[in-house]
Amino acid sequence: MNYQPDSVTSITLSAIPLPLATPISDAKVFTGRQKPMTEVAMLFVEIGTAEGCSGIGFSYSKRAGGPAQYAHAKEIAEAALGEDPNDIEKIYTKLLWAGASVGRSGLATQALAAIDVALYDLKSKRAGLPLxxxxxxxxxxxxxxxxxxxxxxxxxxxxxxxxxxxxxxxxxxxxxxxxxxxxxxxxxxxxxxxxxxxxxxxxxxxxxxxxxxxxxxxxxxxxxxxxxxxxxxxxxxxxxxxxxxxxxxxxxxxxxxxxxxxxxxxxxxxxxxxxxxxxxxxxxxxxxxxxxxxxxxxxxxxxxxxxxxxxxxxxxxxxxxxxxxxxxxxxxxxxxxxxxxxxxxxxxIPDRSGLGITLSEQARRWTTDTVTID
Missing domain, CATH: 3.20.20.120 (Enolase-like C-terminal domain)
Structure with a gap:
C-alpha cells in the first residue's frame, strides 16, 4: 500500500488559565522572590488535516508568560499550514525559523512545543498506537x-x-x-x-x-x-x-x-x-x-x-x-x-491512541482566547 500524503489544514490555539484551588507556595515565596501561584496558564493546540486526522498538544507557564506564549504561537503557526503532519522535525525547524528573531529557547520554543506535541499526538493516533x-x-x-x-x-x-x-x-x-x-x-x-x-x-x-x-x-x-x-x-x-x-x-x-x-x-x-x-x-x-x-x-x-x-x-x-x-x-x-x-x-501508560487525552467541557469554559488559523 502506497503512502498518501496528508497536509495540515487548521491549527486552533486556545489560552486556558487553570485556577488552583489553593494558592501554592514553595521556597521562592518564602525567600521573597515570587508570589504564591494561583493559576497555571495553559496553551492548547488542536491540529486538523485534509484527511480528517487530528491531534492535541499543550504547553504551559506559571506565574508569567502565558499570554506571550499564546501570542508567539499565533504569529508562527501559519508556517505549518500545508505541511505533511508526519514531517514533524521539518515542521519544527520551519516554525523555529519563523520566530528566530526571539531565539531558540525559552518562551519562543515553549510556544512551539504545544504544536510539536500535537503533531506527535496526531501521528501516533494515525498509527493507532499510544504515544x-x-x-x-x-x-x-x-x-x-x-x-x-x-x-x-x-x-x-x-x-x-x-x-x-x-x-x-x-x-x-x-x-x-x-x-x-x-x-x-x-x-x-x-x-x-x-x-x-x-x-x-x-x-x-x-x-x-x-x-x-x-x-x-x-x-x-x-x-x-x-x-x-x-x-x-x-x-x-x-x-x-x-x-x-x-x-x-x-x-x-x-x-x-x-x-x-x-x-x-x-x-x-x-x-x-x-x-x-x-x-x-x-x-x-x-x-x-x-x-x-x-x-x-x-x-x-x-x-x-x-x-x-x-x-x-x-x-x-x-x-x-x-x-x-x-x-x-x-x-x-x-x-x-x-x-x-x-x-x-x-x-x-494509557492504552488509548496518542496521548490519550481530550479537553473537558470545563476547559472549554475556562478558555479566555482562541483562534483558528487555516
Missing part, C-alpha cells in the same frame, strides 16, 4: 511520586495527611519542599514526614533557594535520610556548583526542570552536574527536542525524572531504557476527560 508504543516503549508503566501535596504553604499535619492519601491511592514516592530561610524548620518538617511515610521513597526539593555553602551543609545533613534525591539545591544555571555537590554527597542530585533548551541540558550533562536529569518537554520545545535530550542522557548513563505534565511525560519516560520516575500532579485533572491510572506505586 509510548509509537516511540518504542521499554515498559507499560513508570514509577510515580506525588509532589503536589508537600508544598510549604501546607502545615506538617496537612502534608502528612496528603502523603497518606497518596500512598493509599497507589503513589510510589513522596516529595516535599524545603529551602525555607530557617533550615532548622526544613529539618523539622522532613523528620516528621520521613517518620510518617516509613519506608516509602522520599525526595526533597529546594527550588534553587540555597547558596553553595548552605547546599553542601544541608546536603550532608540530608545524607542520613536515604533520600531518592535532593532537587534543585542551587540556581538552575550553576552547573559547576551542582557538579561539586554530586561529587561531595551520597544523596543523588536532581535538576534540569528550569532549563529551556537541549543546549542547556547538554551542558548539565557534560559537566556531570546531576545524577538524575529532570527535563520538561513543554519547556524545551516539545517531544522532538525531549527525545534528543533523552539520547544524550542515556549515553551519559543518567537517570531521568521528567518535570510536571504527566499526561505527556508518562509516555516519554516509558520510552527511556532505564527506570524513571514521573511526577504525579492532579492540578491538570479538570482540563481532561480522562485520568492517569495509578497502581502499586506506578503510573500506567
Amino acid at each position: 509510548a508504543k509509537f516511540l518504542g516503549a521499554h515498559r507499560d508503566s513508570v514509577r510515580t511520586y506525588n509532589t503536589s501535596g508537600g508544598f510549604l504553604h501546607a502545615s506538617i499535619d496537612e502534608v502528612k495527611d496528603r502523603a497518606t492519601q497518596s500512598i493509599e491511592q497507589g503513589i510510589g514516592g513522596i516529595k516535599i519542599k524545603v529551602g525555607l530561610p530557617d533550615s532548622a524548620e526544613d529539618i523539622k518538617r522532613l523528620d516528621a514526614i520521613a517518620e510518617h511515610v516509613g519506608g516509602t521513597p522520599l525526595m526533597v526539593d529546594a527550588n534553587q533557594q540555597w547558596d553553595r555553602t548552605t547546599a553542601l551543609r544541608m546536603g550532608r545533613v540530608l545524607d542520613r535520610y536515604n533520600l531518592v534525591w535532593i532537587e534543585e539545591p542551587l540556581d538552575a544555571h550553576d552547573f559547576e556548583g551542582h557538579a561539586r555537590l554530586t561529587t561531595a554527597l551520597d544523596t543523588p542530585i536532581a535538576t534540569g526542570e528550569m532549563l529551556s533548551s537541549v543546549a542547556e541540558h547538554r551542558r548539565l550533562i557534560e559537566t556531570r552536574a546531576c545524577d538524575i536529569i529532570q527535563p520538561d518537554a513543554p519547556r524545551v520545545g516539545g517531544i522532538s527536542q525531549f527525545m534528543r535530550l533523552l539520547a544524550l542522557a542515556d549515553e551519559a548513563a543518567l537517570d531521568v525524572a521528567p518535570h510536571f505534565a504527566m499526561e505527556i511525560h508518562a509516555h516519554l519516560a516509558a520510552s527511556y531504557p532505564r527506570e524513571t520516575w514521573v511526577e504525579h500532579f492532579d492540578w491538570l485533572d479538570p482540563l481532561f476527560n480522562e485520568r492517569m491510572e495509578i497502581a502499586d506505586g506506578r503510573m500506567i
Whole structure:
C-alpha cells in the first residue's frame, strides 16, 4: 500500500488559565522572590488535516508568560499550514525559523512545543498506537511520586495527611519542599514526614533557594535520610556548583526542570552536574527536542525524572531504557476527560491512541482566547 500524503489544514490555539484551588507556595515565596501561584496558564493546540486526522498538544507557564506564549504561537503557526503532519522535525525547524528573531529557547520554543506535541499526538493516533508504543516503549508503566501535596504553604499535619492519601491511592514516592530561610524548620518538617511515610521513597526539593555553602551543609545533613534525591539545591544555571555537590554527597542530585533548551541540558550533562536529569518537554520545545535530550542522557548513563505534565511525560519516560520516575500532579485533572491510572506505586501508560487525552467541557469554559488559523 502506497503512502498518501496528508497536509495540515487548521491549527486552533486556545489560552486556558487553570485556577488552583489553593494558592501554592514553595521556597521562592518564602525567600521573597515570587508570589504564591494561583493559576497555571495553559496553551492548547488542536491540529486538523485534509484527511480528517487530528491531534492535541499543550504547553504551559506559571506565574508569567502565558499570554506571550499564546501570542508567539499565533504569529508562527501559519508556517505549518500545508505541511505533511508526519514531517514533524521539518515542521519544527520551519516554525523555529519563523520566530528566530526571539531565539531558540525559552518562551519562543515553549510556544512551539504545544504544536510539536500535537503533531506527535496526531501521528501516533494515525498509527493507532499510544504515544509510548509509537516511540518504542521499554515498559507499560513508570514509577510515580506525588509532589503536589508537600508544598510549604501546607502545615506538617496537612502534608502528612496528603502523603497518606497518596500512598493509599497507589503513589510510589513522596516529595516535599524545603529551602525555607530557617533550615532548622526544613529539618523539622522532613523528620516528621520521613517518620510518617516509613519506608516509602522520599525526595526533597529546594527550588534553587540555597547558596553553595548552605547546599553542601544541608546536603550532608540530608545524607542520613536515604533520600531518592535532593532537587534543585542551587540556581538552575550553576552547573559547576551542582557538579561539586554530586561529587561531595551520597544523596543523588536532581535538576534540569528550569532549563529551556537541549543546549542547556547538554551542558548539565557534560559537566556531570546531576545524577538524575529532570527535563520538561513543554519547556524545551516539545517531544522532538525531549527525545534528543533523552539520547544524550542515556549515553551519559543518567537517570531521568521528567518535570510536571504527566499526561505527556508518562509516555516519554516509558520510552527511556532505564527506570524513571514521573511526577504525579492532579492540578491538570479538570482540563481532561480522562485520568492517569495509578497502581502499586506506578503510573500506567494509557492504552488509548496518542496521548490519550481530550479537553473537558470545563476547559472549554475556562478558555479566555482562541483562534483558528487555516
